[in-house]
Amino acid sequence: xxxxLSALLTAFLLSACGKPAAEKDKVFPVVSISSPTAGQVxxxxxxxxxxxxxxxxxxxxxxxxxxxxxxxGALLMDVHExxxxxxxxxxQSITAVAGVxxxxxxxxxxxxxxxxxxxxxxxxx
Numbered sequence: 001x002x003x004x005l006s007a008l009l010t011a012f013l014l015s016a017c018g019k020p021a022a023e024k025d026k027v028f029p030v031v032s033i034s035s036p037t038a039g040q041v042x043x044x045x046x047x048x049x050x051x052x053x054x055x056x057x058x059x060x061x062x063x064x065x066x067x068x069x070x071x072x073g074a075l076l077m078d079v080h081e082x083x084x085x086x087x088x089x090x091x092q093s094i095t096a097v098a099g100v101x102x103x104x105x106x107x108x109x110x111x112x113x114x115x116x117x118x119x120x121x122x123x124x125x
Contacts, residue, residue: 025112029056033106033118040122042096048122050092052106056114060088064107069100070121076102096124 033052042048050067054060060083067077077094090106100123107117 025058025110025114027057027110028114028116029054029060029108029110031106031108031116031118033104033120036104036120036122038120038122040120042122042124044096044098044124046096046124047093048096048102048104048124050090050094050104050106052090052118054083054088054090054106054108056086056108056110059086059111060084061109061111061113063088063090063109064105065090065092066103066105066107067094068103068105070103071099071101098124100124 031052031054033050035049035051050065054063063081063083065077065079065081066075068075077092079090079092081088081090094102102122102124104120104122105117107115109115
């Protein structure tokens with residue numbers, strides 16, 4: 001009798017607990033880069049503005065801004081931000097250098113580590 005009660009209690013507790021919310025979250029964050037626009041060309045010395053908005057149905061854990069030189073593969077900027085909410089914005093800039101092609105990525109992760117990235121390619125004359 002004691003074994004049966006113990007087994008029933010264990011089964012009840014396991015079914016009542018369920019999976020943690022992070023394991024159930026299958027919705028990926030949404031990243032929208034508003035500037036610069038794809039293919040935009042900058043002049044040397046001009047600031048390249050990086051502006052993006054990020055949303056998630058539950059919580060944005062972190063956002064990364066990666067800017068790289070596509071000619072050399074060099075990482076020029078790596079910024080990490082932590083919006084700590086369902087929405088967030090990022091605003092950074094980098095000075096355009098003659099002859100450089102830029103890959104701008106905004107990467108967002110939620111608590112369940114669902115990851116989304118948005119990429120824009122721009123250049124400087």
